Amino acid sequence: MRLMPPSSADEPAAVLLSVREEQRLMTRRRIVQAARRVFEDRGYGQASIGDITKAAKVNRATFYLHFANKAAVFNEVYAEVRQHQTGRYWAMLDEGLTAGTEAALRGVLDRALAWWEEQAALLPAIHEAMASDLEVAARWKDQLDELAGELRGYLGQFPEEERDARRLRVQLMVMQLDQLCFRTIVQKVFVIERDVLLDLVCDLWLDSLQLRRGSDPS
């Protein structure tokens, strides 16, 4: 599609992009950022492309130069969120589970809740998109699978034949946490204080994953 990129683009960090290319990326960026704001304000279904282009101060037709449709921008917005999360989050979870102590687990879960609190604005849109758009749901599953890949420390503790079941369990617990956070933090349809919530979840994980309780003794 690009005809004359004078040299290799997208390798390291600060390659020289042609002026055009740079403008193009900037516009794309503007659209993505505007889209995020719009999705936060209006959710997924209610957000129209008109809303997005208006927010980005870009012509509606320009949008179609960069994205095929609403789902496409949404995926880009969502990808950013996931990128931000994935690296740290999962690795941390592995550490916490490997340590296996209540304190470690609590730390991890506390961070998870914090992440939810930060992202609260965008999450209704994400849930909506996930419920209505199979493609988005598939991405979410990918993420759960990435998680599986990161659990090397934790899974290493178990004999080969148990690992699949263990991995699945953790995935289920994460899924449950997701739901819970969504209903309590985002939708507020479930009303529990943060501390109580944290205690509850922590206890539940300890039992469900059969981790040693409380005092990690000698």
Added chain:
Amino acid sequence: MRLMPPSSADEPAAVLLSVREEQRLMTRRRIVQAARRVFEDRGYGQASIGDITKAAKVNRATFYLHFANKAAVFNEVYAEVRQHQTGRYWAMLDEGLTAGTEAALRGVLDRALAWWEEQAALLPAIHEAMASDLEVAARWKDQLDELAGELRGYLGQFPEEERDARRLRVQLMVMQLDQLCFRTIVQKVFVIERDVLLDLVCDLWLDSLQLRRGSDPS
């Protein structure tokens, strides 16, 4: 106003309705049933009122005579699903948990999966509506709370002060099951065989709810 109904009308329960009333209810019923079909086919967001009235072979204006908008019919469709579920399902769950044996629990969860399999067609719409419509989400929460009310047998086993936490745990496990079923049975984004799924969930519940494992009697 009614001149001639020679004897008591409208007392007990399944009384003679006036002809008018009956026709009216039939039309309403047709709309609700058609709506269900449409929601099953197209999900919530993509379903238009035109689709529904076309399916019900009823004039568009007639729809508005019975319902204020799409959300209103949806609520009626959803209410039917819940009614169908609630009575049996929760009571059964209470029994299973009270028995506390793996076999009993497995039986219950098997029934739950069966329910999900039956309802699979409508569930995408339900999830969509729940994600985008706070009111529908609130109904879902109500249902979880009804559940709590039915757990008399199970909760009775615990001392007063533990009950709240226990109740919450069960609710969380149900929530998790919901999610899991949705992703595996409905969206099929998670691929697990039914047996494996059942084993997994059963084990997880036993641990999470700290029920006695396997053979109880002997």
Added chain:
Amino acid sequence: MRLMPPSSADEPAAVLLSVREEQRLMTRRRIVQAARRVFEDRGYGQASIGDITKAAKVNRATFYLHFANKAAVFNEVYAEVRQHQTGRYWAMLDEGLTAGTEAALRGVLDRALAWWEEQAALLPAIHEAMASDLEVAARWKDQLDELAGELRGYLGQFPEEERDARRLRVQLMVMQLDQLCFRTIVQKVFVIERDVLLDLVCDLWLDSLQLRRGSDPS
């Protein structure tokens, strides 16, 4: 249309009407009165039959039992207004013109303004109907012609051959007064104080109808 009115109806005042007939008239009356209120509130075009039946607390279908359409009720409402006006108003005008003095004329015009002020609420609807409905416009012309019939005193002063032109002139002046009142009193698009308005019109009539000015001497 009436099958069994036991005796002549509509002659004097208190003929015995059959019960049905009486109910019928009452309903009709309710509709007309409600219609008037609605026309006053919303004008002619914006008033819907639904508005009227809602205001009359009568079923929409009932409306069609009494009137063919909106124009039909409007005509009945309008007829009442005209009835109320015609008798006094025109006779008075004849007297004023016959007297021919400024004082007399001023009295008449003052009453005319008062009438406009009273009717202000309904007039926008009347004007609207008159502009869009030829039939209503025809009624208005009828009224102007009735006026002509009442001017016996005034026209009697002139020789036979002049009378037509004189009559026409008066009609034109009334028409002008109508317009003026509508713009000033009802639409308030023309802003003049009442006194100034009265002076102006009075002077204009004196000139236009060539009446003797001011002091009616000897």
Added chain:
Amino acid sequence: MRLMPPSSADEPAAVLLSVREEQRLMTRRRIVQAARRVFEDRGYGQASIGDITKAAKVNRATFYLHFANKAAVFNEVYAEVRQHQTGRYWAMLDEGLTAGTEAALRGVLDRALAWWEEQAALLPAIHEAMASDLEVAARWKDQLDELAGELRGYLGQFPEEERDARRLRVQLMVMQLDQLCFRTIVQKVFVIERDVLLDLVCDLWLDSLQLRRGSDPS
């Protein structure tokens, strides 16, 4: 933004418009002209936007690109009519009144009648709109006020303190003429031959405005 227009664009009056602009104006023009035809055929209230776009062979959405609603196009149509009238008409009236002779006045009024005859088709819509839409009524008042501004010749004949009253009188006579023309020429609810009408009006104006009758010289 325009890079290459080598020399001055858009200065004087009938400049080169960009191709885009020109196309846009053409479309707008088509809509306005079609609207006029539709208003002539169906009046104001009965004319729908669908009628207009069908007549213009333009998509309904295109309409909304150019106008906010029916009232907006109507105002543009009406503005054209007024533009066409204003310049000549009022100036002519001033001349006629300044001359003050019956012949001159008759000439003016004859032209006025001719204007009404030309515009007859659109006038029902105009009256309708004026009756139901206060904004349109306000424009009509503006026009009467413009008239006032043009009467320099005529008003100059009177002492300062009389001018206001004189101006108002002329305005009233114009208003009356409007009404009369509407009822006779457009609605034909008043039936008078053109000559008789002209005589009548002419005489009436002479008296009302106290102009010298008939023979001017001597």
Added chain:
DNA sequence: CATGAATGAGGTTTCATTCAT
């Protein structure tokens, strides 16, 4: 590359009107 203009396809809603009761 970006844009203004135009389109077509729907969607929701409101009305006037007619039947069967």
Added chain:
DNA sequence: AATGAATGAAACCTCATTCAT
């Protein structure tokens, strides 16, 4: 005589999308 239910037509409006510039 009065009504509740149903209808069909149409109105208005909004969106996603595509051209020509």
